[in-house]
Amino acid sequence: MTDVFTVLANDHTEVKQMLTELEAGSAGASSASVHGEDALRLRKNMVEQLIIEESKHEAVEEEYFWPAVRELVTDGDRLADHAIEQEQAAKKVLNDLIGLDAGEAKFEELLANFITDGRAHIAFEENEVWPALRRVITDERAEKLGEKLEQGKKLAPTRPHPNTPPKPGILKAAGPAVAAADKVRDKITGRGQD
Numbered sequence: 001m002t003d004v005f006t007v008l009a010n011d012h013t014e015v016k017q018m019l020t021e022l023e024a025g026s027a028g029a030s031s032a033s034v035h036g037e038d039a040l041r042l043r044k045n046m047v048e049q050l051i052i053e054e055s056k057h058e059a060v061e062e063e064y065f066w067p068a069v070r071e072l073v074t075d076g077d078r079l080a081d082h083a084i085e086q087e088q089a090a091k092k093v094l095n096d097l098i099g100l101d102a103g104e105a106k107f108e109e110l111l112a113n114f115i116t117d118g119r120a121h122i123a124f125e126e127n128e129v130w131p132a133l134r135r136v137i138t139d140e141r142a143e144k145l146g147e148k149l150e151q152g153k154k155l156a157p158t159r160p161h162p163n164t165p166p167k168p169g170i171l172k173a174a175g176p177a178v179a180a181a182d183k184v185r186d187k188i189t190g191r192g193q194d
């Protein structure tokens with residue numbers, strides 16, 4: 001089963017797990033002597049992985065999921081507008097996190113914000129948007145949308161790009177080039193490799 005809800009739920013489960021682990025590590029992260037350099041490096045790597053997963057996930061939601069919500073759900077525009085606002089705010093935070101090191105006060109502050117807001121965003125989608133969409137989407141459409149999301153993720157950017165307008169069509173038009181450029185940068189910097 002690769003319907004839209006399964007694909008999105010798998011992503012959410014992965015992200016929620018990362019948030020729990022990052023939250024658990026936050027107590028000692030500001031004191032390198034407690035956690036050590038290795039722990040801080042791992043923490044930074046986990047945040048990089050979180051940013052990669054989040055960037056791909058939100059990019060395909062913007063490209064395929066929100067247009068379907070707008071089209072099919074009566075209150076779809078309001079739901080999509082609210083969620084996209086949350087996503088844009090999250091991208092800014094994640095983009096700021098890229099330049100910081102784990103254990104830095106600013107890093108920990110931004111991450112703590114992201115953990116709270118990220119959970120609120122996931123809860124909004126799961127509790128308000130998904131039930132509304134489930135009521136109106138056909139099994140066939142749900143399956144097709146799930147496939148589009150999975151395919152789209154392969155070409156999706158791995159960085160947040162907070163200044164790119166969150167409009168469908170962007171990923172189709174510029175996404176593959178942006179994603180390719182992101183991946184080149186990832187390779188050069190070793191980002192997301194370990």
Ligand SMILES: [Fe+2]
Pocket residue numbers: 058061083087121125
């Ligand atoms: Fe989202």
Ligand SMILES: [Fe+2]
Pocket residue numbers: 008012057061122125
């Ligand atoms: Fe989501």
